[in-house]
Amino acid sequence: MTTHSSDQVSVLGLGAMGSALAGALVKAGHPTTVWNRTPGKADAIVALGAESAATAEDAVRASRLVIACLLDHASVLEVLGPLSAELAGRTLVNVTTTAPAQSRELAAWAADAGVAYLDGGIMAVPDMIGRPGSSVLYSGSAEVFDRHKPLLDLWGDSAYFGEDAGLASLFDLALLAGMYVMFAGFLHGAAMVAPEGVTASAFAERAAPWLAAMTGGFQGFAAVVDGGDYTVEGQQSLGFSSLDDLIAATSGQGISTEVVDMVQRLIRRQIDAGHGEEGFARIIESIRQPAH
Ligand code: FVH
Numbered sequence: 001m002t003t004h005s006s007d008q009v010s011v012l013g014l015g016a017m018g019s020a021l022a023g024a025l026v027k028a029g030h031p032t033t034v035w036n037r038t039p040g041k042a043d044a045i046v047a048l049g050a051e052s053a054a055t056a057e058d059a060v061r062a063s064r065l066v067i068a069c070l071l072d073h074a075s076v077l078e079v080l081g082p083l084s085a086e087l088a089g090r091t092l093v094n095v096t097t098t099a100p101a102q103s104r105e106l107a108a109w110a111a112d113a114g115v116a117y118l119d120g121g122i123m124a125v126p127d128m129i130g131r132p133g134s135s136v137l138y139s140g141s142a143e144v145f146d147r148h149k150p151l152l153d154l155w156g157d158s159a160y161f162g163e164d165a166g167l168a169s170l171f172d173l174a175l176l177a178g179m180y181v182m183f184a185g186f187l188h189g190a191a192m193v194a195p196e197g198v199t200a201s202a203f204a205e206r207a208a209p210w211l212a213a214m215t216g217g218f219q220g221f222a223a224v225v226d227g228g229d230y231t232v233e234g235q236q237s238l239g240f241s242s243l244d245d246l247i248a249a250t251s252g253q254g255i256s257t258e259v260v261d262m263v264q265r266l267i268r269r270q271i272d273a274g275h276g277e278e279g280f281a282r283i284i285e286s287i288r289q290p291a292h
Contacts, residue, residue, distance in 0.1 A: 002147055005029040006030075007030060007065065009033075009066075010033040010034070011025070011032060011033070011059075012034075012067065013035075013069040013070040013075075014035075015036075017069050018034075019045060021095070022045045023044075024154045026049050027130075032049075032050040033052075034046070034050045035054075035058070056079050057083055065090070068092065068093070068095070073106075075096070076106065084109070084113035084115070085113075087113055087115045089114060091141075091148070092110055092116070093118045093138075094117070095120035097172065098169055099169060100166030100169045100173075103165045104164070106119065107119065116141050117144070117165060118139075118144040118148075118165075119139055119169060120168055121138075121168045121172025121173075122136050122156075122172075123136065123175060128156070130155060131156075135158070136155050136159070137161060138161065139161040139163070139168040140165040145158070188259040189207055191255045195255075221281040225284055230278035235278075236279065237277050237280070238267050238270050238277075238278055243260050244264075247261065267283055267286075269286040270283060
């Protein structure tokens, strides 16, 4: 049996993201009950047609399907820990950002309490919810995912990674790792050109298409990594990839070299281990084996 727009749903947490998720459900016609620790945040959603519950317990009791979108793992435990009896026999979809071990801990707690559990990682900002480009990663109960997919799809593209509840979180954080390092690289470049009077906005105009074009190289690196042979012809070698000039130019601008030093260290460890002729993708071996 799959979710229908007439199915009742409760949303716990009306921060920026919880409000966006609840708003999408209400707009799609789901009878929606909302709860937030601090009163007042429900007003905008109630104006759209949601019911406001006075307590988290009341919100849980209102629906078979409960969505949690709270700050972090600790707040989820604080709110849901005392409600295991009320949640028993219901379905919990937790889209709060948590670490994989925390997602697994919640899944184990839910199993003990008789709660069907699906963990989610949101790859979107609140304004993107329900729009193209928004995706939400899920893992945990396949049955819950399949049954509620029409509802989950209201928020964005829904992707399921498997029964291990920690997998969605792992993918979420792995993707965020790529994002943060890319942002740091962009800001490093902006800081490099700033002493010449170039604004960050002007630099962004050049950086965005350049970095977008460079993502075309991911599959090539991935093929080398998956093949496990870094000697494949046609790759830029580690020896050729030295960042010495880049680091010297960075120092010359009087700014920190920390961002590029990190990449240089990953390259250097492989060259020092005798792999200078092999491809750049080999730095994944430095990442896999922490430096002592
Ligand atoms: N906003 C975003 O762009 C990101 C995108 C990717 C996924 N994240 C994650 O979504 C979770 C919620 O994020 P949020 O943006 O809604 O966060 P806030 O606006 O700060 O709202 C936090 C809500 O959590 C409630 N809360 C915090 N601590 C407790 C607690 N101990 N007990 C009960 N509720 C708690 C808070 O309530 P209040 O402060 O209004 O009373 C808000 O409802 C998050 O995991 C992101 O990483 C969003």
